[in-house]
Amino acid sequence: MTSPLHDQPLLPHLVIRSLDAHDDAPCMHLAGRVATYAEIRRRTSQLLQAQRARDVTRGSRLAVLSKNRPEVLTNLTASLVNGCVLTPLHPMGSLADHGYAIGDAEIDCLVFDAANFTERARDLMPVLGALATWGYDWAWGPPREGEAIDVGAILRVAPGLLAGDRSPAGSVECVVSDAERSHYALTAAGGRVSIEERPAGEPDARVTGSERDWVTAFSPGGGLEHLEVSGSRPLAQELLGALGLGSASRESAAA
Numbered sequence: 577m578t579s580p581l582h583d584q585p586l587l588p589h590l591v592i593r594s595l596d597a598h599d600d601a602p603c604m605h606l607a608g609r610v611a612t613y614a615e616i617r618r619r620t621s622q623l624l625q626a627q628r629a630r631d632v633t634r635g636s637r638l639a640v641l642s643k644n645r646p647e648v649l650t651n652l653t654a655s656l657v658n659g660c661v662l663t664p665l666h667p668m669g670s671l672a673d674h675g676y677a678i679g680d681a682e683i684d685c686l687v688f689d690a691a692n693f694t695e696r697a698r699d700l701m702p703v704l705g706a707l708a709t710w711g712y713d714w715a716w717g718p719p720r721e722g723e724a725i726d727v728g729a730i731l732r733v734a735p736g737l738l739a740g741d742r743s744p745a746g747s748v749e750c751v752v753s754d755a756e757r758s759h760y761a762l763t764a765a766g767g768r769v770s771i772e773e774r775p776a777g778e779p780d781a782r783v784t785g786s787e788r789d790w791v792t793a794f795s796p797g798g799g800l801e802h803l804e805v806s807g808s809r810p811l812a813q814e815l816l817g818a819l820g821l822g823s824a825s826r827e828s829a830a831a
Contacts, residue, residue, distance in 0.1 A: 634659030
C-alpha cells in the first residue's frame with residue numbers, strides 16, 4: 577500500500593521543485609551574463625511546448641547533437657519533464673558513429689544545433705527516415721492561461737527544413753507583436769537558409785501577428801490568413817509552409 581507521503585520523488589519532480597523554488601537567484605553563468613532560475617524555467621517550458629508541438633511525448637526517443645551550449649541543459653530538463661528517452665550524440669563523432677547510435681537506440685526525433693550541425697542532420701536523414709524534424713503534422717494544444725508560447729522555437733528550425741533544393745530565394749521577416757516584440761529574419765539564398773533574431777530591414781515579405789495568432793496559424797487548418805502579410809505572399813507561404821503553416825488547408829485544397 578502506498579500513499580503520497582511515502583512515494584519517492586523522481587528526478588523530474590526534483591528538477592521542477594528546484595526551478596520553482598528560486599526565481600531571481602542565479603542558475604547558469606553564460607557568456608557575459610547570468611541566467612536566473614525563472615529564465616531557465618521559462619526556457620524549459622518553451623522547449624517542452626516545442627517538443628509536444630512535434631508529437632514528441634512520453635516514451636518518445638530523442639537524440640541530441642549539439643556543441644556545448646545552454647540549450648543542451650534546458651532541452652535535457654524539458655525531456656525529463658516530458659518523459660522522453662534522451663540519447664546524446666558526441667559532437668565530434670563521425671557520420672557512421674551517429675548513424676549507428678540512432679539506429680541502435682531506435683530514435684524517433686533528432687534535436688540538433690542548427691548553427692553547427694544542419695548538414696550532418698541532413699546526412700542522417702536516410703537513417704532517421706520520416707521523423708519529427710522534417711514533415712511533422714503540427715499538434716498544437718491550446719495554451720494554458722498565462723503560459724508562454726515560444727514561436728521562435730518553431731522558426732529556428734527553418735534552416736534545417738529548407739536547406740538544399742527545397743530552398744526558395746528571398747527574405748521574410750516574422751514579427752511576434754506582443755508586449756515583448758520579437759523579430760526573426762529568415763533569409764534564403766543559394767540553397768542555404770539562415771535565421772537571425774533581428775529586424776530584417778527591407779524584406780521581400782513581412783508576416784506579423786500575436787503569439788496566439790502564430791499558434792493558430794501553425795495549428796491544423798491554420799494558415800497565413802490568421803496573420804498580417806505585406807510584400808510577397810507566395811514567398812512567405814513557401815518559407816513558412818515548410819514549417820507546417822497551412823499544411824492541412826493546402827492538403828484539403830489539393831484534394
